[in-house]
Amino acid sequence: MPADVETEATIGSSSAIAAADSASSSSDAVPGSQPKVEDLAAVDGKLKTAQxxxxxxxxxxxxGKVVEALKEWHLTLLYAAGINSLSPNSGAKSSEEQNTQAKQICLSVYNNLCAAYIKQERWQKAVYAATKVLSLCPEKEPNLKALYRRAMAYYHLNENINAAKDLDLALDKAPQDPGLRALAANIAKADEEGRVKAQEKMRGFLNKQNS
Known part of the structure; x- marks a missing residue:
């Protein structure tokens, strides 16, 4: 499974992440409230700019210009993440269709950020971005790219238990995927090597105690 970017959206910096976190925690539209025509037009403008x-x-x-890409993706998220928020006085500012479009942009944005962080070998940030993708997906329909990328990041952080959990979920959906199977083999090999090293260390300790 390649670590390419999503064609639907992308992202960039900590300020964008904070904006997205705030937006994702906003409640849904107030029952019975309807966005004003001018609000809908403004949101359409934001979505077009984000695109x-x-x-x-x-x-x-x-x-191959990752830094420049992240700057543009940062702007993408800044425009898209605030959509689906509410005004305390006037209620909803966007339609359900616009909310869905903005959510999809943010989901793809985090997936692309994860791919970029993997390319930069920034594993902790890759875990965070992939986790955000998965938080935006239905529980029974996890994003396979996000699972694969988070598992890869966990593997490089030597968190093989977490990596294996993500791979189990991903392999349930795509058992023949060569990228998933290759990563699973690498994790199994790393676990075996870890057990061998632990056994050798214990034998050395016991030999020292008996000498």
Whole structure:
């Protein structure tokens, strides 16, 4: 399973992440409240701008310009993440269709961020971004790329138990995927090597005690 970016969206910096966290914790539209026409038009403008920055980020990433891509993806998230928020006085500011589109952008944004962090070998950040993707998915329909990428990041952090949990879920959905199977084999090999080293260390300790 390749660590390529999503074509639907992407992201960038800590301020964008904070904005997305705030947006994802916002409640749904107040029952009976309807967005005003001018609010809907404003949200459409934000979505179009987010789409523009997303496409520019994807273009940079395809050229190997990760830093430039992250800057564009940062802007993407800043425009998309605030959608689906509520005003205490006037209620909903966006339609359900717009909310769905914004959520999909944010989901893809985090997946792309995870791919970029893997390329940069920033494993903790990759775990965080993949976790955000999975939090936006239905529990019974996890995102396979996010599971694979988080498992890879856990593997490089020597957190093989967590990596194996993600791989189990992913392999249930795609048991023949070569990328998933290769990563599972690497984790199994690392576990075996770890057990051998632990046994050798224990034998050395016991020999020292008996000498």
């Amino acid at each position: 523009k920055h997303k496409e520019e980020g994807n273009a940079f990433y395809s050229q």
